[in-house]
Structure formats: C-alpha cells, structure tokens
Amino acid sequence: MAKEGYEAASIREIAQAAGLAPGLVHHYVPDKESLLVALTEDLGARWLTRLDEAEGLAPEARLRRLIELHLSLDEARPEELGCWLQIIAEAARRPSVGAVWAEVVVGLRAKLVGALTALAESRGRRLDVEAGAAALLALIYGGLTLGPSAGGPPGYAAAAAWALTEGLLAAAPAADGPSQAAG
Amino acid sequence: MAKEGYEAASIREIAQAAGLAPGLVHHYVPDKESLLVALTEDLGARWLTRLDEAEGLAPEARLRRLIELHLSLDEARPEELGCWLQIIAEAARRPSVGAVWAEVVVGLRAKLVGALTALAESRGRRLDVEAGAAALLALIYGGLTLGPSAGGPPGYAAAAAWALTEGLLAAAPAADGPSQAAG
Amino acid sequence: MAKEGYEAASIREIAQAAGLAPGLVHHYVPDKESLLVALTEDLGARWLTRLDEAEGLAPEARLRRLIELHLSLDEARPEELGCWLQIIAEAARRPSVGAVWAEVVVGLRAKLVGALTALAESRGRRLDVEAGAAALLALIYGGLTLGPSAGGPPGYAAAAAWALTEGLLAAAPAADGPSQAAG
Amino acid sequence: MAKEGYEAASIREIAQAAGLAPGLVHHYVPDKESLLVALTEDLGARWLTRLDEAEGLAPEARLRRLIELHLSLDEARPEELGCWLQIIAEAARRPSVGAVWAEVVVGLRAKLVGALTALAESRGRRLDVEAGAAALLALIYGGLTLGPSAGGPPGYAAAAAWALTEGLLAAAPAADGPSQAAG
DNA sequence: GATGAATGAGCGTTCATTCAT
DNA sequence: CATGAATGAACGCTCATTCAT
Incomplete structure (x- = not known):
C-alpha cells in the first residue's frame, strides 16, 4: 500500500497497481481521502519506529543519526519520500490529512527535541530546543523537497x-546556573 | 493572472476570474500546463526583481534582508506563497514546470551566493558559498512549507x-590568501 | 422484511436492517427484483386478509369500512403505504412486479365488487359493479398518492x-326486472 | 426534451436519445435533479396552456372537457403520461421536484375549481368546490395511474x-338561501 | 480576435451479484 | 447454511480541449 499512494494517480490505477478490482478499494476505505489518511498513518508509524534506532546512541551520534536517516530518504527510499511530499502537499488542503500529518510532525519533533536536549546538556548549554527542532525539521524538509x-x-x-x-x-x-550563564 | 494559478482550480474558473471566455485561454496558451509554466516565469521574474532591493546593502544586512524577504512571504503575500507551493509540487511531476522552477532557483541561489560571498569576504573566511546558499534555500523553503x-x-x-x-x-x-585583504 | 422494501435502498442496507449478511439475501432470493415480488406477495396477502374484517357487515357499512381501511393507510401505516407506492411505480416497469400487483388488484376489486353488489341489491339498483369498483379503486389510489x-x-x-x-x-x-329497468 | 425524462434512464441514455454528448447535458442543467425540475416546469406549463381550450365552454361541457383532456392522456400522449407518473413518484422524494409539482397541482386545481364553480352556479347549488376539485383530481390521477x-x-x-x-x-x-336549501 | 457550445475521456463512487471459505 | 471479500459495470459529474460562428 505504501508504494502506491501518490494521489496523483486515480483509484483505478492504484487498484490496478495493487492487483485489485477498482470497486474493492472502497471495501477497505470509504474515500479516496481516507486512503491517503490511512497511508499517512501507516507510513508515519513505520517512520517513527525506524527512528527509534537512534535512541540508544551518544548525544552527538544520536542527532547525527536522526538527521542522516531523514536525509538519506531520497536515495534509500525515493518512493516513500515521494509519498511524503504528496502527503504534505495534501495536508495543506485537506484537514483530515493535515491532522495526521501534524501528529507525525509532533512525533518527529519530539525525537529531535530529545536529541537536542541531550546534546545541549552534554555541552553544558541552555538551548531553546523547540526552536532548534523546528529549524532542523525545516532544513531537513527543505533539503528533501528541493532535492537536487x-x-x-x-x-x-x-x-x-x-x-x-x-x-x-x-x-x-x-x-x-542562571547567574553564570549571564556572566 | 498571478493571483489565480493554484492549479487546483479549473481552467473555467481561471478564465472566469480573469474575465475571459473559457475558450479564449487556449488562444494564448496551448495547454493548462503551459499556463502554469507562464505563471511560473512571470512570478519568478517578479520575485527576482523584488530581491534586487537588497543589492546595495552592507554584507550582513544584505543577507538578512534576503532571508527576511523570503520568510515574510507567508504573512505579506500568502497568495503568492500558495502559488509557489503549488508550482514546486507540480515541478516534481512535470518536466516543463520543473525546468522553469530550476531556473528560478538558479536565480535565487545566485542572490544568496552573492550575499554570502560578500559576507564571507567581510569576515575573512573561505566559505563554500554554493553549499551555504543551498542550505539557506532549503531552510527557507522548509520553513515556509512546514509553516506553523x-x-x-x-x-x-x-x-x-x-x-x-x-x-x-x-x-x-x-x-x-587574500587574507591580507582582511588584515 | 415488509418495512424495508422501499427499493430505493440497497440490498446491503436491506440485509443489514434484517440482520443478515449481504450475500445471504441471494440464498433466499435470486434477484433484487424477486425480493420486491416476494414483498408484494406478502404485503398483498396480508392486506387482503385484513380487509376481511369488513366482510360480515351490513352493505353500506361494509363498503364504508373498505373505503376507510384504505384511506386510513396514510395515517395508520405510512410505511406500508410507502411500500405500496414503490411497488406500483415499479409495477409499471417490471413485468414480474406488475403481475403480482395485478393479482392484488384483482383481489381488492373483488372485495369492492362484493360490497357494491350487496349495496346495489339493498337499494334495488342495477349497478355496473365492475366499473364502480374500478372507479372507487382509482379514487382511493389517487387520494392516497396525491395525499396532501x-x-x-x-x-x-x-x-x-x-x-x-x-x-x-x-x-x-x-x-x-329487466323489462321494467329499461322502461 | 419532454419525451426523454423518465429518470429511470441514465444521463448517458438521455443524452444519447437526444443526440447529445453526455457532458453537454451539464451545460444546460447543473444536476440530474434539475433536469427533472426543468422538465416538470416545461411540461406543466404546456399542460396548463392546453387546458385553456376548455375555458370558453358552457359549464357542463367545460368540466367534461377538462376531465376528458386528462383521461385521454394515456391514449393520446402515453409518453407524456409516463413522464408525469415519474415526476409524481420523484416528487415524493425530492423537495425540488415536489415544489414544482405542487405548483402544477395548484394550477390544475384552479381550473377544476373554476369549472366546478361555474357548474354549481348554473345548477343553483352551494358546492364545496375545493373538496370537489381535489376529489376529481384524485379520481383522474388514480384512473391514469392504475390504468388498465x-x-x-x-x-x-x-x-x-x-x-x-x-x-x-x-x-x-x-x-x-340557507333556509330554502334545508327545506 | 473572441465566444461559448460541444466533445468525450476519465474521475470517485455505488451496488447487484458471485464465490471461496 | 452462512459469510463477507471480491468483481466489474454503470452511475452522475468534471473538465481540458476543440471548433463553428
């Protein structure tokens, strides 16, 4: 299912690519929109799980790994990356997709916030980790989208x-300490 | 014309919004795709022109201005930003749009390269300005797309x-090398 | 089953309302059309039975009761009336439904003919009871259909x-007597 | 247009029967429902106009003519009659059709009320012409629907x-006068 | 140049029906 | 008996595109 959902494709094509009859799609999913929502949920869950592999690493390696896992998407999983770009484009238009996408972003940001927090601690810095995570997310997403x-x-x-x-x-x-920081 | 091109809209709506008869659109443009190409060219030229206002500034202010001009798009010109997001999404799928978009990117990058070069020079650093411009572009684009x-x-x-x-x-x-220049 | 058969409903809905699996309907009935036929037979038999309650009455009361039983359908059994209107609409298009409906009409007319015959006898009149029954049926049916x-x-x-x-x-x-009637 | 609108037919069939491309129907009519509404309006206007021919007649002939014009529909214009039966069946389900049909009924009833009023006057009777017109309408409609x-x-x-x-x-x-009537 | 009626392929969706289990 | 996944034709409708005027 994950390989298909480009949403520029018609349901007939999606069904054909999956080896199904066109009418069968609607057995499992009421809507084309719901299909995209389901795809987003599935993809998002898998992606967050995959990012767990960075969890045990040392602070710096952990953040590097998170960044690398994202940025390698365009070479390692170009189809999945294509799905994500479609999803994000639709998220702006369809609230139901937007809601799921927002949840995924929350998850991604939490990972980045965690890694940034650990790194800042190890460096003895007081970092605005929320802003930092958002910036990293933007850089990663922009890099993936603009691509070559x-x-x-x-x-x-x-x-x-x-x-x-x-x-x-x-x-x-x-x-x-607050005072030393200022000093 | 620039305000309309969301491409989610039908040619009928575009024509209506422009006060034209639906059939007339095809007098000027062979294709709906060509319409988007023309819109992209137009929008891109205007945008590059608008960025010229940063040209005379001091190195740091110049770069700041460029960044700010981009990032303020979502508040200052949300319609135009919407156009760009549509264009970029289509650029991935339609080579003809992709080509024009690539040209626009070349222009944008040139501006950033120029500003970065001036800044690096003023700071006495040997910066990989190509990579730096690409990174700024990615960060800017990601920030605009992910938005809130x-x-x-x-x-x-x-x-x-x-x-x-x-x-x-x-x-x-x-x-x-020219180091003495800085000294 | 009698409550469902509006025929605007899908077999899935009919089956669901009856607590059956969609595929099971076709164990009992080959066709959707046959389902309507079966419903018509069932409903017709019940209706004719219900009209029997007028049978024992005096001629005038008997006819009044028959008329009233029909005309009260829209208040007393709106769902059943709805079924009938659907059935009659389909009867014009589907011969199989039309045949069953014609049988029901034969039964209804027989009741009216009986009541009219008794009434005409009690009044000492030679009435064309067939035409009379048809006219009453038409008036009743028109009244029910046009409704408010x-x-x-x-x-x-x-x-x-x-x-x-x-x-x-x-x-x-x-x-x-035949002669006097003419005279 | 009047000949087609059975509404059991698909838009494709309607268009084909009219010699049009399927998509063209939606140039003239936004909806299939609107098509039926337009048909009803058209047919209703024509019908009311046709009933005007009875207008000049003497009271009894006038009413006879109105009745006859209706009842001859099934032989003279079976297609139009078919349209009406479809319309009335849909009127029960679709408010937009129901509204137009109700207007037509108002017009028909007005004709019958006029004829009944004239007739009652010529006979010197105080008739409830509203009820009478409704009854005639019901009888006529029932007769047409039940048909053979x-x-x-x-x-x-x-x-x-x-x-x-x-x-x-x-x-x-x-x-x-009230007193004489009772006497 | 300009119009808008006309075309027809394709869309998302429904649903009676079939059939492996 | 019973299930519900699967099928595929048909539906109402949209829309880029064409073309007679």
Whole structure:
C-alpha cells in the first residue's frame, strides 16, 4: 500500500497497481481521502519506529543519526519520500490529512527535541530546543523537497544541519546556573 | 493572472476570474500546463526583481534582508506563497514546470551566493558559498512549507537561518590568501 | 422484511436492517427484483386478509369500512403505504412486479365488487359493479398518492368516495326486472 | 426534451436519445435533479396552456372537457403520461421536484375549481368546490395511474368522474338561501 | 480576435451479484 | 447454511480541449 499512494494517480490505477478490482478499494476505505489518511498513518508509524534506532546512541551520534536517516530518504527510499511530499502537499488542503500529518510532525519533533536536549546538556548549554527542532525539521524538509534543484554539493544538507546545530549551540548561554550563564 | 494559478482550480474558473471566455485561454496558451509554466516565469521574474532591493546593502544586512524577504512571504503575500507551493509540487511531476522552477532557483541561489560571498569576504573566511546558499534555500523553503506545523516559536526560521550562517562561517577556514585583504 | 422494501435502498442496507449478511439475501432470493415480488406477495396477502374484517357487515357499512381501511393507510401505516407506492411505480416497469400487483388488484376489486353488489341489491339498483369498483379503486389510489398535495379538506377523499357511490347508484336503473329497468 | 425524462434512464441514455454528448447535458442543467425540475416546469406549463381550450365552454361541457383532456392522456400522449407518473413518484422524494409539482397541482386545481364553480352556479347549488376539485383530481390521477389494471370497462373513469360530480352536487345545498336549501 | 457550445475521456463512487471459505 | 471479500459495470459529474460562428 505504501508504494502506491501518490494521489496523483486515480483509484483505478492504484487498484490496478495493487492487483485489485477498482470497486474493492472502497471495501477497505470509504474515500479516496481516507486512503491517503490511512497511508499517512501507516507510513508515519513505520517512520517513527525506524527512528527509534537512534535512541540508544551518544548525544552527538544520536542527532547525527536522526538527521542522516531523514536525509538519506531520497536515495534509500525515493518512493516513500515521494509519498511524503504528496502527503504534505495534501495536508495543506485537506484537514483530515493535515491532522495526521501534524501528529507525525509532533512525533518527529519530539525525537529531535530529545536529541537536542541531550546534546545541549552534554555541552553544558541552555538551548531553546523547540526552536532548534523546528529549524532542523525545516532544513531537513527543505533539503528533501528541493532535492537536487537546490544545487548544493552532495551532502550539503547534512553538513548544514550540523552547522545549524553548532551555530545554535554557540549562541546559547552556558547552563552552569542562571547567574553564570549571564556572566 | 498571478493571483489565480493554484492549479487546483479549473481552467473555467481561471478564465472566469480573469474575465475571459473559457475558450479564449487556449488562444494564448496551448495547454493548462503551459499556463502554469507562464505563471511560473512571470512570478519568478517578479520575485527576482523584488530581491534586487537588497543589492546595495552592507554584507550582513544584505543577507538578512534576503532571508527576511523570503520568510515574510507567508504573512505579506500568502497568495503568492500558495502559488509557489503549488508550482514546486507540480515541478516534481512535470518536466516543463520543473525546468522553469530550476531556473528560478538558479536565480535565487545566485542572490544568496552573492550575499554570502560578500559576507564571507567581510569576515575573512573561505566559505563554500554554493553549499551555504543551498542550505539557506532549503531552510527557507522548509520553513515556509512546514509553516506553523513545524511548531517553532515565531521567527524561529529567520533566527535559525542566521545561526546556520554563523555556524557555517565559524566552520570555514580563514582566508589566508587574500587574507591580507582582511588584515 | 415488509418495512424495508422501499427499493430505493440497497440490498446491503436491506440485509443489514434484517440482520443478515449481504450475500445471504441471494440464498433466499435470486434477484433484487424477486425480493420486491416476494414483498408484494406478502404485503398483498396480508392486506387482503385484513380487509376481511369488513366482510360480515351490513352493505353500506361494509363498503364504508373498505373505503376507510384504505384511506386510513396514510395515517395508520405510512410505511406500508410507502411500500405500496414503490411497488406500483415499479409495477409499471417490471413485468414480474406488475403481475403480482395485478393479482392484488384483482383481489381488492373483488372485495369492492362484493360490497357494491350487496349495496346495489339493498337499494334495488342495477349497478355496473365492475366499473364502480374500478372507479372507487382509482379514487382511493389517487387520494392516497396525491395525499396532501391534492389540497382538499381533511377527509375529502372518503366523502368523495361516498358521493361517487351515491352518484353511481342514482344513475343506475332500478332492479325491478329487466323489462321494467329499461322502461 | 419532454419525451426523454423518465429518470429511470441514465444521463448517458438521455443524452444519447437526444443526440447529445453526455457532458453537454451539464451545460444546460447543473444536476440530474434539475433536469427533472426543468422538465416538470416545461411540461406543466404546456399542460396548463392546453387546458385553456376548455375555458370558453358552457359549464357542463367545460368540466367534461377538462376531465376528458386528462383521461385521454394515456391514449393520446402515453409518453407524456409516463413522464408525469415519474415526476409524481420523484416528487415524493425530492423537495425540488415536489415544489414544482405542487405548483402544477395548484394550477390544475384552479381550473377544476373554476369549472366546478361555474357548474354549481348554473345548477343553483352551494358546492364545496375545493373538496370537489381535489376529489376529481384524485379520481383522474388514480384512473391514469392504475390504468388498465383497475379493470373497469373502457371509459369507466370519465363516467365515474361525472357520477362523482353529480353525487357531490346532489348532496350540496341549494344556493337560493340557507333556509330554502334545508327545506 | 473572441465566444461559448460541444466533445468525450476519465474521475470517485455505488451496488447487484458471485464465490471461496 | 452462512459469510463477507471480491468483481466489474454503470452511475452522475468534471473538465481540458476543440471548433463553428
């Protein structure tokens, strides 16, 4: 199911690609929109699960792994990436898709917030992890969407994500205590 | 014409909104796809022109202005932003749109490259400005697309763009050659 | 089963309302059309049975009761009336339904013919009871179908049925004997 | 247009029968339902106009003509009659059709009320013409709908309509004054 | 140039019917 | 007996495109 859902395709094509009769799709799903919602839920759950593999790592490696897992999508799973781009485009128009997408984003951000928090702690910095996670998300998503058309050298996005992190950490106050931070 | 092109709309609606007869659209444009191409060219040219206003500024202000001009799109020109998101989504599917979009990106990147080059020079750093411009573009585009769903505090994207720039500059080697230029 | 058969409903809904699996309907009935036929037979048999209650009455009361039983359908059994209207509409299109409906009409007419015959006898008139029964049936059916849209005062149909009967009787020759009737 | 609208037919069939492309139907009519509404309006207007031919006649002939014009529909214009039966069946389910049908009924009743009023006057009777018109309408409609299945002899419905009229007139008080009517 | 009627393929969806289990 | 997944034709409708005027 995950391979099909480009939504530019017709239900007839989706069904054909899945080897089903056109009418059968509506046995499992009331709507074409619901099909996309179901696909989003499925894909989102799998993706969040896959990100768990970064969980045990040391702070820096953990964040690097999260970034890399995302940015490798375009080479490792181009079909899945295509699904996501479709989903995000539809999320802006269809509330039902938008709601599921928002949930996925919450999950992704939580991972990033966790990794950023651990990293900031290990560096002794007081970082605005919410803003940092949002920025990393935006950079990752922009990198994936623009893809080759952004025109950077290979791996620019991962390098930039790291530069962004370091930049944010450098700008963050030390965590020794409110007073010392200011000092 | 620029306000209409959401492409979710039918040619009938586009024509009606422009005060034309539906059949007349095809006098000017062979295709619906060509309509989107024309819209993209028009919008792209205007946008690049508008970015020229940053041209005369000092290096830092110049880059800040470029970033700000982009990121303020969602408040200042939400319709235009909507057009762009549509265009980019279609660019992935339709080569003819993709080509024009790529040209626009080249233009945007050139502006960013210019500003980054000037900034790096003023700071005495040897920056990979191509990669830096691509990263800024990705961050900007991601911030605009994810919009509120990324969940950061207001203005996080502009702050992050700056942190990214500083991070890149911090990681860049000193410009020993023309170095004396800085000295 | 009698309550469902509006035929605007799908077999799935009919089956669901009856607590059956959709596929099971076709164990009992080959066709959707046969389902309507079966419903018509069932409903017709019940209705004719119910009309038997008028059988023992005096001639005038008997006819009044028959008329009233029909005309009260829209208040007493609106669902059943709805079924009948559906059936009659389908009877015009589907021969199999038409045949069963014709049988029901034969039965209804027989009741009316019986009552009219008894009434004419008691009044000493030679009435064309076949025509009379057909006319009463038409008036009753028209009254039920047009319902409120005919726009008469409440009870107009029953009153009219009686006026019709009296009109027919008044126009009928006396039954003193074939010769005298002509004279 | 009048010949097609059986509504049991698909839009494709309607269009084909009219020699049009399927999509063209929706140029003229937004909906299938609107098609039926338009047909009803058209047919209703024509029918009311046709009934005007009875307008100049003497009271009795006028009413006879109105009845006859209706009842001859099944022989003279079976297709139009078919349309009407479809319309009335749909009127019960679709408010938009019901509204137009109700208007037509108002027009028909007005004609019958006019004829009955003239007739009652010429006979010196105080008749409840609203109820009478409703009853005639019901009888006519029932006769047309049941058609041959009612089983009466040819012409029974017209004869019955007349008997009904006479029955109603006979039961109506004289118009010379309340006291005389009772006397 | 300009109009809008006309075309026809294709869409998402429904549903009577079949059939493996 | 009973189930409900599966089928596929047909539906109402949309819309990019064509073309006579």
